[in-house]
Amino acid sequence: MTQPPPSPSEYPGHPSQPQYPQAAPHYPQAAPQYPQATPQYPQQAAPQYPTQYPASSAPIPPQYPQAPQYPFTPPNASPTAPPTTPSAAPAPPASEDPSHPHHISTDARRVHISSHQRHTDATAIGALLLYLPNFLCSLCVVGLISAFFGGLAFVVILLWLASGALVFHRPTESALARRLLGLRYPTPQERAKLEPVWREVTARAGVEGRNYELWVEDSDALNAVAAAGHIVGVTRFAMNNLPNGELAAVLAHELGHHVGGHAWSGLLGYWYALPGRIAWRVLKAVSSVAFHVSKAFGCFGVAFVVLGVGGLAMATISTLYGLPLLILGVPYALAAVGRRSELRADEHAAALGFAPMLVGVLHKLHQQEEQEKAAVTALNGGVPVEESALAKLLSSHPDLHTRLHHLQPYLQQYG
Incomplete structure (x- = not known):
């Protein structure tokens, strides 16, 4: 049975008597006071009920709106504080902006061409040949050290020769990446960002991407590295700030170093040249100490040290048929081969369709160099501070204009 509605005097300013359903809604003990003008709602907002009901005696459930139309005031906030409006959503970073001109689709396209996996190009062979004088000097150093082992001298030399295979050993690669290059494994979030781009690059190249490992360097510089035989490292700045197309161009460039054999040949040559480098540094330190000590004996002592060191150097040069003299020019020749390998890696990335993206990366690198x-x-x-001519000859990377010139044939197809 429908209960009679309350007296109209209890509802100030209300034009008509609303008909309530059979089950009356529960109101708080202290009914809110509604003014004539704008209603002031309590801190705990009550649901807004409709003001007109059909003249039917059947009970009709109250119709609630989906959301209150008035600003909600938190319990601890001041009632007079102006309502806050949500700020505009921030623009997505360049690395996640699909509208960026260098954004690419990374839909999985598995392509695997066995002949494209790895080879050794002319620059890799040239680097190995240039390391030959250093290798022979290192062999002499290891031979002198092995003489202290008596009958095991030959075994020591064989073990040193076989140690070159460690550059392809995954745990050894990981140790070198951590200790020498400062790389680390990517986090799950970083891996989720890198792997789709890497799959796109390896699919275009016809390379099995699982043969390589992605690493991250905690650096704010724009850089990447191809290390040992299976490591591709990229800086945190490049990963987070480059559009995925430019990031793909960077990874394709480093993949070019691996596919061309530049990474493993350079590391192998460096490994076999290491004993000779260490011996040279020790010799320089001993000579420097002997020279400073000889000053206490005047000119006679200095002349004695100079003659001793000079005689030892001449004996070494004559014994090795002048090969130590070639070591003086090896750094410049290796730098020239290194510049050529960078151009080869650029061409590899451009041939995969990343030429415009690579140009964008090169311009950013140039801006970074200008800021430095x-x-x-x-x-x-x-x-x-002007760079000397010798410093330019020792540079391992070509300048911007040279790299752009070699990319022109690949850019012509893009207009």
Whole structure:
């Protein structure tokens, strides 16, 4: 049975008497006071009921709106505080912006061509040949050290020769990546960002991507590295700030170093040259100490040290048929081969369709170099520091204009 509605006097300013359903809604003990003008709602907002009901005696459930139309005031906030409006959503970073001109689709396309996995190009062979004088000097050093082992001398030399295989040993690669290059394994979030791009790169190249490992360097510089035989490292800055197309171009460039054999040949040559490098540093340190000690004996002592070191050097050069003299020019020749390998890696990335993206990366690298030069100039009192001719010859990377010139044939197809 329908209960009679309350007296109209209890509802100020209400034009008509609303008909309530059979089950009346529960109101709080202290009924809110509604003014004539804008209603002031209590801190705990009560649901808004409709003001008109059909003139039917059948009970009709109250119709609640989906969301209150008035601003909600938190319990601890001041009632007079103005309502806060949500700020506009921030723009997505360049690495996740699909509208960026260098954004690419990374839909999985598994392509595997066995002949494209790995080979040794001319630059890799040239690097190995240039390391030959260093290798022979290291062999002499290891031979002198092995003489202290008596009958096991030959075994020591064989073990040193076989140690070169460690550059392809995964645990050894990981140790070198951590200790020498400062790399680390990517986090799950970083892996989720890198792997789709890497799959796209390896699919275009016809390479099995699982043959390589992705690593991350905690650096704010734009850089990447191809290390040992299976490691591709990229800086945190490049991963988080480059559009995925430019990141793909960087990874394709490093893959070019692996596919061309540049990474393993360079590391192998460096490994076999290491005993000779260590012996040279020890010899320099001993000579420096002997020279400073000889000063206490005047000119006679200095002349004795100079003649002793000079005689030892001449004996070494004559015994090895002048090969030690070639070591003086090896760094410049290796730098030239290194510049050529960078151009080969650029061409590899461009041939996979990343030429425009690679150009964008090169321009960003150039801007980074200009900022570093400006910082050095500022520290030098505003006087520019010019790079010497020898420093340019020892540079392992070609300049921007040379790299752009070699990319022109690949850019022509894009207009």
